Amino acid sequence: MTLDKTIVDLVGFAAIGIIIWYFWLSARRGTMAALTHGVQGALIVVKGGYTPDTIVVRRGKPVRLVFRREESASCSERVVIPGFNRSALLPEGEEVPVEFLPTAPGEFPFSCQMGMLRGRIVVE
């Protein structure tokens, strides 16, 4: 094996590694809530699951998650966030805001009322 080919291989492996690392990390870290007028917001589409299903927020600033349910399956008609004592009915096609104040870091799951669809809020 010539040196040129070795370098090409190494660069190739490095690129693959970076791509895997990037996607793995971004999938793990989730979607960062956007800060607007002091409120951290994110839109979550409800359709066979939650998209995005991981929302990253910072503690100490109010959070406003807007759920938009794009299906009629009764499974997803209510979302519950036990860690913040919130629950909301999600009429099909409507944008329903759910607000809370995260005060401590941690991971807080949310789900449909039967716990079949799942997501999580990561407080940093």
Ligand SMILES: [Cu+2]
């Ligand atoms: Cu369900």
